Amino acid sequence: MNGQALLALRPDLRIIADHVAPGSRALDIGCGDGALMAALRDHAGVDARGIEIDAGNVASAVARGLSVVQGDADVDLAGYPSNAFDYAILSQTLQTTRAPDKVLDELLRIGGRAFVSFPNFAYWRVRASLLWGGRMPVTRTLPVAWYATPNIHHLTIDDFRAFLKARAIVTEGAWFLNGDRLTSEWAANFRAEHAVFLIRR
Template identity: 65%
Template sequence: MTGARPALRPDLAVIASHVRPGARVLDVGCGEGELMAVLRESGCDARGLEIDPVLVERCVARGLSVVQGDADRDLADYPDKAFDYAILSQTLQTAARPDRMLDDLLRVGRQAFVSFPNFAHWRTRAALMFGGRMPVTRSIPVTWYETQNIHHMTVTDFRELVSAMGVRCERAWYFTGTRPVGAAAANLLAEHAVFELSR
């Protein structure tokens, strides 16, 4: 008897529910391949790009099509519009140049999904204001010297970036834990954001 598949993170669940069955998908920074496995079940041709060789090995052991690579460099090698969807979940804030990575993401995919932690969440603000230290919170779970996050962006920052780049925001979702948050208060109340983009 096999155990039930673990529930996807809220951002990945939203993405999985909005990717068309049978689509060609590139999951950039795919981790252990949780999203790819779900997409494969819906008939998608899901491919992954992951920098961590241990995670690549785990994906391959699960029968997933993943290559090791650095998205900051290697996305440039993919042809234009090779995928229906390009996905970047909880990775943009680790990119050397998030704007260039978004450009490549939208070049490679006809549409893109991007999710990231919101560094303007009220807990993060409170930790800085009252503790005077870089926060360790549920959405930012490691100390400043251990984190891979090199760009601390907010929901408002991201909206302004895509607008300046001429990118269309098709839809957006915001969460605190697993609970949805309304768009009006997302910059203050959301721990994580998910955007569906096109150009």
């Protein structure tokens, strides 16, 4: 994929874009303004579709010439047929859903594989904020105060791994980010701010 297009993407989206097979079909759930979809379409020939809850983001994505509908991941994924896509993508959205377990089931029903990225609430700076300050953290990756955050499920990398193991979901790939850079899997639950998983049944 074109290097400039990748550099313009958020770090977790860059990882996803780099690992979606050219010419495949992808559904981006919670696609925002469509930045990832546009990169996949323009530089990898991906048939990218999107669903987004925010009307302003839907308008921005449609203005890019993208196929995006307004919808809610918690209720509207049931309308998609099984195995309609090669990839279902859920980036920085899992922790905002009301029923993340059901949303993940839908992802794996709709797509042969699913990319899931999320902030790691066990990151050491988050732990330190709670331990030493006694307050919910506000960080670069969690920039909104507790009363205004859309995050309603505070999961960690180890929580997600345990969830996958309990449901016999296969991890095909996992990437861990500290800031904008990849970090190793070693102690990722403590050291990584973000995680990206590629999973399948």
